[in-house]
Amino acid sequence: MNAAKRKLALLLPVMTLLATLVSACGGTNNNAGSAAEPSASPGTQGSTSAPVEGSRSVGGLQVPIVADKLEFSLWSPSGGNFRGTNFNEKLSFQQMEENTNIHINFQHSTEASAEAFSLLMSSGKLPDIIYNDLWGTDSGKYGAKGALLPLEDLIDQYAPNFKKILDGHPDIRGQITSPEGHIYYLPNLVLDSQDLTQMFPQVRSDWLEKLGLPMPQTTEDWYNMLKAFREQDPNGNGKKDEIPLVTVNLENIMMLFAPAFGVEYGFFVDNGQVKYGPNDPRFKDVVVYLNRLYKEQLLDPNYLVDTTFQTLTEKVTTDVAGAWFGWSGSYMGNFTTLMEGKHDTFKIAAAVPPKGPNGDQRHVSFRWQAGAHGLAVSSKTAHPEEVMKWLDYQYSEEGILLNNFGVEGKSYDLVNGEPVYKDEVTHPTNGLTNTQELLNHTIGGGSWATVADTRYAEQIREANGQTENPLEIYKDYIDFDAKLPPVQFTAEENEIVVPLMADIQTYVAETINAQIMGRQSFDDYNKVMKQLEQMGIGEVLKQYQAAYERFKGK
Amino acid sequence: MAVPLNAAKAKSRKLPTSRSSVSLKRMMSNRYLYLMLLPTVLYFLIFEYKPMYGAVIAFKDFNPFAGVAGSPWVGFKNFEKFFESYYFFRLLKNTFLMSFYSLLFIFPASLAFALLLNELRLKKLKSFLQTVSYLPHFISLIVICGMIIDFTKPGGIINSLLLGIGFITEPIQFLILPEWFRTIYVGSGMWQSLGWNSIIYLAALSGINPSLYEAAVVDGAGRWKQLTHITLPGILPTVLILLILNVGTLLNVGWDKIILLYNPGTYVTADVISTFVYRRGVMEADYSFSAAVGLFNSIINFTLLVLANRISRKTTESSLW
Numbered sequence: 001m002n003a004a005k006r007k008l009a010l011l012l013p014v015m016t017l018l019a020t021l022v023s024a025c026g027g028t029n030n031n032a033g034s035a036a037e038p039s040a041s042p043g044t045q046g047s048t049s050a051p052v053e054g055s056r057s058v059g060g061l062q063v064p065i066v067a068d069k070l071e072f073s074l075w076s077p078s079g080g081n082f083r084g085t086n087f088n089e090k091l092s093f094q095q096m097e098e099n100t101n102i103h104i105n106f107q108h109s110t111e112a113s114a115e116a117f118s119l120l121m122s123s124g125k126l127p128d129i130i131y132n133d134l135w136g137t138d139s140g141k142y143g144a145k146g147a148l149l150p151l152e153d154l155i156d157q158y159a160p161n162f163k164k165i166l167d168g169h170p171d172i173r174g175q176i177t178s179p180e181g182h183i184y185y186l187p188n189l190v191l192d193s194q195d196l197t198q199m200f201p202q203v204r205s206d207w208l209e210k211l212g213l214p215m216p217q218t219t220e221d222w223y224n225m226l227k228a229f230r231e232q233d234p235n236g237n238g239k240k241d242e243i244p245l246v247t248v249n250l251e252n253i254m255m256l257f258a259p260a261f262g263v264e265y266g267f268f269v270d271n272g273q274v275k276y277g278p279n280d281p282r283f284k285d286v287v288v289y290l291n292r293l294y295k296e297q298l299l300d301p302n303y304l305v306d307t308t309f310q311t312l313t314e315k316v317t318t319d320v321a322g323a324w325f326g327w328s329g330s331y332m333g334n335f336t337t338l339m340e341g342k343h344d345t346f347k348i349a350a351a352v353p354p355k356g357p358n359g360d361q362r363h364v365s366f367r368w369q370a371g372a373h374g375l376a377v378s379s380k381t382a383h384p385e386e387v388m389k390w391l392d393y394q395y396s397e398e399g400i401l402l403n404n405f406g407v408e409g410k411s412y413d414l415v416n417g418e419p420v421y422k423d424e425v426t427h428p429t430n431g432l433t434n435t436q437e438l439l440n441h442t443i444g445g446g447s448w449a450t451v452a453d454t455r456y457a458e459q460i461r462e463a464n465g466q467t468e469n470p471l472e473i474y475k476d477y478i479d480f481d482a483k484l485p486p487v488q489f490t491a492e493e494n495e496i497v498v499p500l501m502a503d504i505q506t507y508v509a510e511t512i513n514a515q516i517m518g519r520q521s522f523d524d525y526n527k528v529m530k531q532l533e534q535m536g537i538g539e540v541l542k543q544y545q546a547a548y549e550r551f552k553g554k
Numbered sequence: 555m556a557v558p559l560n561a562a563k564a565k566s567r568k569l570p571t572s573r574s575s576v577s578l579k580r581m582m583s584n585r586y587l588y589l590m591l592l593p594t595v596l597y598f599l600i601f602e603y604k605p606m607y608g609a610v611i612a613f614k615d616f617n618p619f620a621g622v623a624g625s626p627w628v629g630f631k632n633f634e635k636f637f638e639s640y641y642f643f644r645l646l647k648n649t650f651l652m653s654f655y656s657l658l659f660i661f662p663a664s665l666a667f668a669l670l671l672n673e674l675r676l677k678k679l680k681s682f683l684q685t686v687s688y689l690p691h692f693i694s695l696i697v698i699c700g701m702i703i704d705f706t707k708p709g710g711i712i713n714s715l716l717l718g719i720g721f722i723t724e725p726i727q728f729l730i731l732p733e734w735f736r737t738i739y740v741g742s743g744m745w746q747s748l749g750w751n752s753i754i755y756l757a758a759l760s761g762i763n764p765s766l767y768e769a770a771v772v773d774g775a776g777r778w779k780q781l782t783h784i785t786l787p788g789i790l791p792t793v794l795i796l797l798i799l800n801v802g803t804l805l806n807v808g809w810d811k812i813i814l815l816y817n818p819g820t821y822v823t824a825d826v827i828s829t830f831v832y833r834r835g836v837m838e839a840d841y842s843f844s845a846a847v848g849l850f851n852s853i854i855n856f857t858l859l860v861l862a863n864r865i866s867r868k869t870t871e872s873s874l875w
Contacts, residue, residue, distance in 0.1 A: 105721065118839045121618065121839060122618045122619070122839065122841060123618065124618040125620055141839075144617045145617045145618075145619050146617075146620070147618075147619045147622070166561045203705065250818075300729075301705070301708065301727065302708065302727070304730045304817040304819045305703060305707075305727075305730060305817065306728075307817070336816075379619075498838055498840065499635050499638075499639070499834070501641055502639070502830075502833065502834040502838075503640040503641060505829075505831075505833075506641060506821060506825065507640070509818035509821070510818050510819075510821040510822065512818075513817075513818045513819050515728065517819065519819075535640055
């Protein structure tokens, strides 16, 4: 190999390298300039306000919405429990198409990840309708950028069903309005207060019985119970393999215990003042308490690594986990079904939120009537009126039934005027869980821009052998004034909050975990607060306070 | 292979302007070769050079709905945001150390592995070992990380082994201890890439003229002397070029692997520039910020590359250009 040849042979890789180095940071602009072109229908162009011949009224909305079939594109993650590949396989959407004469082209991403959504939005090419879990906080941001269509006027004109709900529940409007006064998304709605609770403490009540312990009431009860789980071999295999308290993340553990000490892990409201938990002197008590649990191996020593629901399920179903903080369906119901016939005594009970040493007792895992998830409309859509009408249909009585129960005669029957799921749905014999089977028929009232029907959760719960509603007991511990509502920031506020919180969250996650694991001393908790002050928590809180007051003033 | 090489050669040679008519004539006579080169040149222009334009969003407040051209200029604001970050120096240090250790351990190990393979007389054994060592390269990263998590668990194979031989008395929580993170990262990286990285050396080794070895044997040189006097000098240019290229990527770490393995317990050593940008930029959809950090990374990498190349040219006469 002579020198010249060697250089030549290397020319190509060098060029490649240089090019990829620089292009690595330029890759985000693909298609950014090109305007979005939402799917237009083959037939009608523009909007027709005159009612379609032979139409009927659904709560004031005329269906079918159009005479000639229209097509809209809709982006949505398909979710982990859905076994099909396209939402049009669901009978409810087929029926909806027949009723409204609008065909939806679903674009699915398999995972409901923030990245997938982020990438969609950055492409600049948006479908007509976009689903997102975080419209509650994101819709204002994207709306201000011009990506989303302001809906408030369209709602007034074309959405009689949704408007009726807004008028009947005045709080909802504030929960979905952006700082500039626009509504950019239609949320999932829960109108019955006992359905607002989300996750809650769950305990192996058969272990309690076996060890002769009462249901825990206070943080000390919890400590004693977990200690007994660890030391008295409740699973009876002669090994000390119990992991008393399991979790997929620290946040869930914090939701369980932090309120008992008067704080939360994130932002909360204390007498009208927005506060940040780790910046509150009371937070030290939380750290001390959790450090005690960790030191005595009552809290899963592997909680930072085992962060998937799968590993948690494994610990519960191998009979080593004693307590956790989770959902009614995916945790309590799911585990109960999985252990049916495999374990003689397996039983889970809901525990009240623990009461702290100073008498603090509060349940913080609950949602607002308007969920953060729902559907938004692209600003580039060619048919704003028809899209609005289709969205309104989701909130009509007919639409709510379709979204919660599916198609009559297929997945439910009307018994005395009440929808009741068929047995094939609540007790499927095809190897699916009833949640999965239900998703073959419909979208599920809790995860769509519609109203979650309270009868839906009730019937599924009863089918899973839970006769009492575990959520009932939390009603008394919910304090709407202490939880930070879904506030939205203006662009300027966002500019301040985002960079400061990126550092603060890194610092807090790192420090609090290290203190819980005993790798860092918590004796001088003032140091943490001083550090947070230095990192600009004061400035952040100012923005939160402003956003909160704006929210309250609405 | 000879054809495009000739064409490239003709292009790369610097010709004085007075001879431009001559070179034009030469181009004409080789026009089919140039035609064959065209697709490659187009590829680079379209897919590698044109996207560089996107880097301007580092100096803008990029809004996808206004487009690159429509977004307002903000000067160095995005860079300032990054430099002002409380963790800037820690991120820089972690990023550099992670790459540096990878280079320090994996680079010589691959070379040594190639040399060892080259000394094997049994052809079958050699190809068997080669195949086995490549395999990890083809396993999906997500599977690799799943394996690492399983192996390093308190009840995993590594802890069981260490407990079994009495090296430790309590299982070590490898993945939540910051002091172990770099070891795990570099160690698993070596397992993943050792065989794959050795391929290029083996190729260079096979290019050494066998008659040199024969001559050396006649002169009475043993295996060791052959290694130090023929093999190593023979592949030195390749080694140096690869080293230069590696130095040029010192600030690029395999962030996806880190994302899959790190947690707040190990941020101290595991949080690198790209993971921070991921948490801060992509999750918050702040593309301008991400682009600014990417550009900063590229500039540092490019500078390192040029420096390493210059040093190499001065000291060994092997260089990229």
